Amino acid sequence: MKNFNFQAPTSIFFGEGQINKLSRLLKEHGNNVLLTYGGGSIKKNGVYDAIYQELNNEFNVVELSGVEPNPRLDTVIKGAQLCRENNIDVILAVGGGSTIDCAKAVAAARFYDGNPWDFTANSGLVKEALPIVSILTIAATGSEMNGGSVITNLETKEKLSFGSRFVIPKASILDPTYTFSVPSYQTMAGSADILSHLFENYFNKTNDTMVQDGIAEGLMRTVYHYTPIVLKDPSNYEARANLMWASSLALNGLTGSGKDGSWSCHGMEHELSAYYDITHGIGLAIITPRWMAHVLSDETAGKFAEFGRRVFDLPKESSKIMAEKAIKLTYDSFKAWGIPMTLGEVGIDDSLLEEMAEQAVAHRPAGSVPFAPLAKEDVLTIFKASLEEMTF
Amino acid sequence: MKNFNFQAPTSIFFGEGQINKLSRLLKEHGNNVLLTYGGGSIKKNGVYDAIYQELNNEFNVVELSGVEPNPRLDTVIKGAQLCRENNIDVILAVGGGSTIDCAKAVAAARFYDGNPWDFTANSGLVKEALPIVSILTIAATGSEMNGGSVITNLETKEKLSFGSRFVIPKASILDPTYTFSVPSYQTMAGSADILSHLFENYFNKTNDTMVQDGIAEGLMRTVYHYTPIVLKDPSNYEARANLMWASSLALNGLTGSGKDGSWSCHGMEHELSAYYDITHGIGLAIITPRWMAHVLSDETAGKFAEFGRRVFDLPKESSKIMAEKAIKLTYDSFKAWGIPMTLGEVGIDDSLLEEMAEQAVAHRPAGSVPFAPLAKEDVLTIFKASLEEMTF
Known part of the structure; x- marks a missing residue:
């Protein structure tokens, strides 16, 4: 066995109804929330409404919707811009690996002056990131409990990853009923x-x-x-x-x-x-x-x-x-x-x-x-x- | 599957030679260290000397030695007293489950005015604890990566436990060579x-x-x-x-x-x-x-x-x-x-x-x-x- 460092700092709230922890989990980090999600399936399956009901008008929410299944660099850059403009305190990523991966890149890009694509060549460029809370809606990538992120650069036809402990979600809500409609x-x-x-x-x-x-x-x-x-x-x-x-x-x-x-x-x-x-x-x-x-x-x-x-x-x-x-x-x-x-x-x-x-x-x-x-x-x-x- | 909350916040440094992280891990919490250990096997197998070499006179170390195989309430009370008297910032627990369990009770008792035995009836009484770094010397209880502690009360012939997230070790060094002499x-x-x-x-x-x-x-x-x-x-x-x-x-x-x-x-x-x-x-x-x-x-x-x-x-x-x-x-x-x-x-x-x-x-x-x-x-x-x- 090789030497290693292991830590699993994400606080996992597993099970039906755990969304009732959401408001408390976000408040630890602030009131200005960037809500990221994908193509809108969360509007069909009720998760979107459940989130706003739980947030109860107590947060300032800015949305970054339409995150692609292979999330794109352009979307990351747009998200980071939204974070700067709206003084975002915490990112709420709702979806599967693509949405959470995108949120990670946005969280790090918020504090990076260059092109976030640089992270894929050198993860060490990530020195800071916004906190992320995720709500998982598909069992697949494991992004909800790690510091990895895969981003696609359409221009160069490249799909590459970076990893940083700074972007590990602080908490993730895993409600299996949210995957019934996958x-x-x-x-x-x-x-x-x-x-x-x-x-x-x-x-x-x-x-x-x-x-x-x-x-x-x-x-x-x-x-x-x-x-x-x-x-x-x-x-x-x-x-x-x-x-x-x-x-x-x-x-x-x-x-x-x-x-x-x-x-x-x-x-x-x-x-x-x-x-x-x-x-x-x-x-x-x-x-x-x-x-x-x-x-x-x-x-x-x-x-x-x-x-x-x-x-x-x-x-x-x-x-x-x-x-x-x-x-x-x-x-x-x-x-x-x-x-x-x-x-x-x-x-x-x-x-x-x-x-x-x-x-x-x-x-x-x-x-x-x-x-x-x-x-x-x-x-x-x-x-x-x-x-x-x-x-x- | 029942609903649950899971988190594994202890930073595990696994493998031969990981003691070279010790000084950095302790410094995050302060310079005044309570070193707890058991019957002295760490003096025979070289771990004790390796610790002091790594600490390099940069810390104020107070020792609580002789922690029993089934650690006793008296020892916990004595440890908490040492922490108060010496303004301890962090506990370094070196040994197996008994030593680490004892360190957990001491860490919590430091901030508790009553008898720490109370924790075994109501873990909720633990509201705060000193940070703990552990160095494991026997594979057994898992105490190095959780918030459980078992203490023995000789007077009442009782061996009971408490559990609190406040006493989960911040970091644990797991060097398998330290168990060669078990x-x-x-x-x-x-x-x-x-x-x-x-x-x-x-x-x-x-x-x-x-x-x-x-x-x-x-x-x-x-x-x-x-x-x-x-x-x-x-x-x-x-x-x-x-x-x-x-x-x-x-x-x-x-x-x-x-x-x-x-x-x-x-x-x-x-x-x-x-x-x-x-x-x-x-x-x-x-x-x-x-x-x-x-x-x-x-x-x-x-x-x-x-x-x-x-x-x-x-x-x-x-x-x-x-x-x-x-x-x-x-x-x-x-x-x-x-x-x-x-x-x-x-x-x-x-x-x-x-x-x-x-x-x-x-x-x-x-x-x-x-x-x-x-x-x-x-x-x-x-x-x-x-x-x-x-x-x-």
Whole structure:
């Protein structure tokens, strides 16, 4: 186990009706609130009205609405401007990872004179940020409990991230009933995203981390168990609650701390999203089993076999066979949920694969050590394999 | 899943050499330090010298040494007095759960005019506390990452707890090499304590908590895997590191949040420790499998079977049979580690069993809902069964 620093300072208020804490949580920071949200689903499902009822005219609220599913630099700049003009004390981010990620970039950009895109090259430029309170409406990215943010620059076709402890939400309200109205497509994309966060930390060169891996296995089993239930019965509280809590814990440092090494699939998917603006979780689901198959070797088979044993309850046999079964089950599960499992189905053809493969490698942080090495040719092979159905 | 609030604000510095953060961590709070520790093992293993070297004469240090394995009210009162007299800014607790628990009570008692024993009847009396930084030297109680504290009142033969967010350590240094010198007996007692925390939250009436239970299963597997390794090879870094991190995560709210219901074995064991001053983890190991066997029923068998499947990899068969095998494995594992598994071996005869059973029920919080009901007669049956070897 490598040395690490772990802290989970976000105060999580989990469960139905926890919005009754909102007014108190905001007041700790001030009365001038920037309310950020996305395309307006919170107006349809009642969350928007519930917020204003709870705020009870006691706050000065400025709205930043229309935050994009892959939130854009322009929106961040606009949000920071709103914060300066209105002397904002606290940001209330209502939505999923995109809205919360955008709020983080806005919170930091408020105190930064340059272009906030600079953060993606150097997170250390974030020296201060407005406090953030979030209300989560989809189980997916875990942004509600960490300091990571992913922003898209349409001009340069880049989707890049930064991370800072200054932008970790002070408090997050996790009410599973707010996810009852999430459509199937977004629900399965969210589950794929949770799994991908777990996979990225689990398939790692650091091997002596049974604590972290045992936690990850438990969270993976949870996602595989409850996703089909929720797709059939969207208002199942037990299932929505478990998926919601799994999403936060999958990426708050619990499963990644003490490990050394970089992620594999997120970097590749960010190129797909940056070029084609597809749903992040869907892109991850498409790429992941192809990546697994591509990096399967004598060296990596043991870990894939362990994954199959702990998560899919595979009986013990040779590592290679167990690994192959586990990869097939990963693919089959996504397909059974209803995820379009080829690039063509999400509108991506072979015309830009080479350019995206190049960019995926170029955007990788220096000194990056993935589970298995991925040169440009490897990424291209994985992209090309994602054009066709997988066969086993 | 029940509604809950979760936060893990302690900043954990995990790994070899992290003591180099100590000076910075203390300085955030001030220069006047109360250093608390136990019987002096930190002088033998070099931790004491390492601390003073790191402090580099830049702090005013007052020592409270000799904190007992079951820390006593008298020591708490003495510590609070030292804090007032020396205008202490921060408490540095070096040791295991006893030392850290004692530090928590001292930190709160510093600002309380009455008898700190009052906290055990009403945690709400804690309104303020000195900041605590801990250096952990044994993997066991998880006190390094939570707000719980257990104190013993020798006069009344009571061992009771209180909990407050004000006494959660601000930072904890977890260096696995500091546990290399922990003797076998304390190592196995620590592992039994970690398991017991996991059991107490796992065997619970709230059933729809796959996230919490999956995490608990992963941590249990870790303890069962690494404890025998460490008993053979006390300086195995990988094993000590996994046990250390498991101990903190077993009782920081991760496995208990969202569940409703009270603990079963800790209350019974606290009577044994209060009357006979035995090692807490050993008492837990003795009581736990008898409790499991006593509460095994058609209603509870499913959960014990799931425990056996996830933790001991038992093949699927009837719940009752799997449950019985899991209970036997729980007993056999403790015995294989070398734990004395009958009360007689730790100096307890049948003379006070009835009185202790009465007290165990009397000390239970009002409205307590355990996994299976435990009247005084049940506790007495479990105590009596703990006099004899278990047979299966």
